[in-house]
Amino acid sequence: MIMRAWNRLWFTPESPYNLAGARIVIALHALWILLSRNLSGTSALPPVFWSAVPTTSQWRYAIVPGHPAVETALQVVVVLGLIAVALGLYARPAALVAALLLYHLAPLQTIIWSPSPYERGFEVTVLALVVLSISRSDDVWAVRPTARSPVTAAWEYRWPLVLVQLFVAQIYLFSGYAKLYRVGWHWMSSGTLRPWLLVLGQQDQIAVFHAPGQWLANHPTLTTLVAVGAVLFDLGFVFAVFWRRARWILVPAALLFHTAILFTMNILFLNAPQLLVFVDWGAVRRFGRAVRSAKRPWLLPSSPSR
Amino acid sequence: MNDIAAAITFLGFLTTAVILGRSPNRQRVSLFLVYALAVTFGVGLTQRDLWPFVSWPLIAGTVAPVVSQSRYLAVDAAGREHDIDYRAWYPISFDELLAWSEEVLLTLDADQRQQALGILLGRVEAARRQAIRTGRVGAWDRWLGPATAPFFLLHPSRWTTPESTPNTPFVRLRYYRETWSPELLARGRTRIRRRLLVEYPAGDR
Numbered sequence: 001m002i003m004r005a006w007n008r009l010w011f012t013p014e015s016p017y018n019l020a021g022a023r024i025v026i027a028l029h030a031l032w033i034l035l036s037r038n039l040s041g042t043s044a045l046p047p048v049f050w051s052a053v054p055t056t057s058q059w060r061y062a063i064v065p066g067h068p069a070v071e072t073a074l075q076v077v078v079v080l081g082l083i084a085v086a087l088g089l090y091a092r093p094a095a096l097v098a099a100l101l102l103y104h105l106a107p108l109q110t111i112i113w114s115p116s117p118y119e120r121g122f123e124v125t126v127l128a129l130v131v132l133s134i135s136r137s138d139d140v141w142a143v144r145p146t147a148r149s150p151v152t153a154a155w156e157y158r159w160p161l162v163l164v165q166l167f168v169a170q171i172y173l174f175s176g177y178a179k180l181y182r183v184g185w186h187w188m189s190s191g192t193l194r195p196w197l198l199v200l201g202q203q204d205q206i207a208v209f210h211a212p213g214q215w216l217a218n219h220p221t222l223t224t225l226v227a228v229g230a231v232l233f234d235l236g237f238v239f240a241v242f243w244r245r246a247r248w249i250l251v252p253a254a255l256l257f258h259t260a261i262l263f264t265m266n267i268l269f270l271n272a273p274q275l276l277v278f279v280d281w282g283a284v285r286r287f288g289r290a291v292r293s294a295k296r297p298w299l300l301p302s303s304p305s306r
Numbered sequence: 307m308n309d310i311a312a313a314i315t316f317l318g319f320l321t322t323a324v325i326l327g328r329s330p331n332r333q334r335v336s337l338f339l340v341y342a343l344a345v346t347f348g349v350g351l352t353q354r355d356l357w358p359f360v361s362w363p364l365i366a367g368t369v370a371p372v373v374s375q376s377r378y379l380a381v382d383a384a385g386r387e388h389d390i391d392y393r394a395w396y397p398i399s400f401d402e403l404l405a406w407s408e409e410v411l412l413t414l415d416a417d418q419r420q421q422a423l424g425i426l427l428g429r430v431e432a433a434r435r436q437a438i439r440t441g442r443v444g445a446w447d448r449w450l451g452p453a454t455a456p457f458f459l460l461h462p463s464r465w466t467t468p469e470s471t472p473n474t475p476f477v478r479l480r481y482y483r484e485t486w487s488p489e490l491l492a493r494g495r496t497r498i499r500r501r502l503l504v505e506y507p508a509g510d511r
Contacts, residue, residue: 007332
């Protein structure tokens with residue numbers, strides 16, 4: 001029974017295009033964050049900024065401060081690696097190299113005060129790149145595809161895709177769980193959410209949007225509903241991994257959720273683009289081909305008159 | 307201890323992946339999946355981060371009745387205080403700088419503190435001059451321009467035009483802590499209290 005459910009979840013046939021789509025999404029998202037930061041710049045900071053960094057944290061990430069040129073070179077290698085992953089050019093070794101180097105580079109964002117670069121955009125990326133490095137994500141939509149025969153749906157495309165989707169879904173699942181674990185059921189009340197809305201709108205060094213959060217904070221019933229809805233949504237999003245139809249509701253709802261958080265709390269959730277790993281890229285491809293064929297019917301084999 | 311546990315956990319993830327990668331079959335894949343699930347759910351359910359395995363406690367807390375935030379202000383030769391654009395600390399991000407200031411700065415000895423603040427003052431003054439000269443602050447957008455990824459917390463840009471950029475050189479840097487009650491402030495019954503914690507150069511105000 002358990003084995004059957006296990007096999008059904010991880011080893012049923014899956015479209016190769018969905019895994020290839022996830023590969024491209026993960027690589028492009030990582031490039032977006034990486035090219036928006038200067039990770040090697042931290043390495044160049046004078047020793048006084050490194051004075052409180054524990055040696056164990058430096059060893060853990062193989063970081064030796066004071067070598068910005070080396071870090072810049074590694075950053076260039078990661079960029080090239082991620083481009084190769086996105087293009088499907090030696091994607092598997094490129095994904096492994098990118099994962100290892102991002103594991104080393106990402107902590108440079110926070111290491112002067114914390115060894116955990118949490119909420120900085122690379123958590124899911126590092127794990128997903130390791131998974132992609134041992135999967136057949138480059139059988140299709142690749143400059144250099146590794147598949148030797150025509151590809152069809154297979155279990156080999158299923159488990160890595162589901163695992164990457166689960167990493168993304170765990171963001172919501174653990175976020176909902178953390179609210180209940182750390183605060184309790186009363187997190188789902190106006191009394192907890194209202195102060196968050198107030199304080200994030202009152203800090204003039206953070207607040208870009210003021211009015212939506214303050215407006216919501218002044219409507220206790222609505223704030224309670226939002227708090228309850230947020231926790232239920234967090235805990236329920238994991239269904240998107242197991243139930244394809246649920247994605248039609250849950251993924252757009254997640255985007256709406258993040259948009260609302262952006263305007264009411266001034267928080268931009270950097271992992272939001274990774275929700276695209278839930279898109280049925282096989283269906284998108286079929287749709288695209290159908291549209292192209294409709295525009296150019298003479299290309300169809302069934303149009304002999306043209 | 308957490309560093310060692312986290313390193314071993316990630317090494318285990320890599321090792322099982324490499325073992326699987328040699329000849330993937332369902333049994334080996336299952337072993338890898340069990341490891342990945344055990345670690346991610348272990349971290350999530352115990353709420354102990356082992357980056358890159360994280361517990362995602364997003365807004366999973368309560369706001370204290372009285373809250374505080376750190377603020378740096380730059381001072382010109384006339385003694386006027388100026389807000390500093392969040393991009394001016396490049397390559398340190400503003401959020402990391404404030405966190406470092408709260409966690410580390412005040413634990414440094416007086417000489418180190420002055421040394422650090424002197425470096426920071428040099429950076430913001432260089433950024434001010436760059437903003438006046440080029441209209442750009444920092445170099446966060448050097449590769450992606452307007453498509454540059456923002457930070458997790460948004461920040462308003464201060465120095466958006468030559469007019470909004472201070473036109474006199476900064477000669478001092480002050481680090482303040484501000485405290486207030488969000489509830490009372492929202493009702494207009496209090497204001498934000500600001501306390502100077504450290505200043506560069508020290509002692510000759």
